[in-house]
Amino acid sequence: MFIQESYPLKHLNTFGMDVTARYYAGITSRGDLPDIFNDPDFRAKPHLVLGGGSNLLFRDDYNGTVLHMGLRGKKVVAEDQKNVFLEVAAGEPWDELVAFCVDNGWGGLENLSLIPGQAGSSPIQNIGAYGVELRDHFYSLEAWCKESGRIRTFNRSACRFAYRNSFFKQEGKNKYIILSVTFNLDKNPVIRTDYGGLQKELESMGCSSPDIADVRAAVCRIRESKLPDPEITGNAGSFFKNPVVPEHTYRRLKEAHPGIVAFPENSGMKLAAGWLIDQAGWKGYRAGDAGVHSKQALVLINHGNATGTDILNLAGRIRDSVKERFGVMLEPEVNIV
Numbered sequence: 001m002f003i004q005e006s007y008p009l010k011h012l013n014t015f016g017m018d019v020t021a022r023y024y025a026g027i028t029s030r031g032d033l034p035d036i037f038n039d040p041d042f043r044a045k046p047h048l049v050l051g052g053g054s055n056l057l058f059r060d061d062y063n064g065t066v067l068h069m070g071l072r073g074k075k076v077v078a079e080d081q082k083n084v085f086l087e088v089a090a091g092e093p094w095d096e097l098v099a100f101c102v103d104n105g106w107g108g109l110e111n112l113s114l115i116p117g118q119a120g121s122s123p124i125q126n127i128g129a130y131g132v133e134l135r136d137h138f139y140s141l142e143a144w145c146k147e148s149g150r151i152r153t154f155n156r157s158a159c160r161f162a163y164r165n166s167f168f169k170q171e172g173k174n175k176y177i178i179l180s181v182t183f184n185l186d187k188n189p190v191i192r193t194d195y196g197g198l199q200k201e202l203e204s205m206g207c208s209s210p211d212i213a214d215v216r217a218a219v220c221r222i223r224e225s226k227l228p229d230p231e232i233t234g235n236a237g238s239f240f241k242n243p244v245v246p247e248h249t250y251r252r253l254k255e256a257h258p259g260i261v262a263f264p265e266n267s268g269m270k271l272a273a274g275w276l277i278d279q280a281g282w283k284g285y286r287a288g289d290a291g292v293h294s295k296q297a298l299v300l301i302n303h304g305n306a307t308g309t310d311i312l313n314l315a316g317r318i319r320d321s322v323k324e325r326f327g328v329m330l331e332p333e334v335n336i337v
């Protein structure tokens, strides 16, 4: 494996932070991992596994080794009358995977169209959009344990999925490198259109009985109209998680702010963080090159030359003002490096 020094990361993170990695190595085979982890020089320095770089914010240059996931490949490992089990290598681009499933008529992932990043990162925060979460079609994953050097298989319950959360963001954080994910897809897809204006978009497209390709097209249209394209404007999607509050807190907030937007979530009510931030007056705000997207207040953006610190300072001001106005604490969804 070839290790490069002073490697530019600007094009490997969707925030477009102009930072470098002290060392950089592309992981293109499973055998690369024991090779590099057995090297005492590597072990003495910090390292970061990088996927598509769409859920992280670099504060500064990375003073360690960036391991860029490049494992590729997809294969059907089992199927029956109803389901297809598709094993996908961690470095496969997520949206190419969704398109591949839709083209084959396998349902399940279409509501998650156009989310940036790689398949291997998708279980980490249990990605979700338009009423569907990754866990709904997850079967298992294989991960390489950094400590033992062994490959372990995790089933759905071992991943402990929750809203934008999993074992890999908690006890398992930084302990495993995900190598592949197996999805359980439907040969007779169930269409889900009851969330976030999807039904309305399908109607405007003239689809009265949509199939999964229509759902994918509608999701792409909505996302393209609402979210900034990271190729043009640096961002990492939702900067904060939607806070989940107990039912009684929600009722109190609803009395004071009748327009509040919320959805039921297992343990209480999930408040739309974008609404809270918008109401606190931040939508479209700009301080230097750090800003808040004008169409979706949950998305912080880099207008060009913002640094990670500029974005974090703005995020801190937003968090404090939402806390002061609503008594609700926002937590970042993005990984700060």
Ligand SMILES: Cc1cc2nc3c(=O)[nH]c(=O)nc-3n(C[C@H](O)[C@H](O)[C@H](O)COP(=O)(O)OP(=O)(O)OC[C@H]3O[C@@H](n4cnc5c(N)ncnc54)[C@H](O)[C@@H]3O)c2cc1C
Residues within 6 Å of the ligand: 014, 048, 049, 050, 051, 052, 053, 054, 055, 056, 069, 090, 115, 116, 117, 118, 119, 120, 121, 122, 124, 125, 126, 127, 128, 129, 176, 177, 178, 179, 227, 228, 229, 230, 235, 236, 237, 238, 335
């Ligand atoms: C425009 C935009 C829209 C978005 N919309 C959504 C959305 O609708 N829903 C949603 O849930 N998210 C959304 N996101 C966030 C992001 O795309 C997802 O979280 C995605 O899964 C991140 O994948 P990635 O490969 O880019 O991960 P990275 O940002 O590269 O990494 C994220 C974390 O995972 C770790 N990691 C990466 N790969 C591995 C691996 N193989 N093994 C172990 N650890 C690993 C990294 O070290 C890091 O801590 C959006 C982002 C953008 C820019």
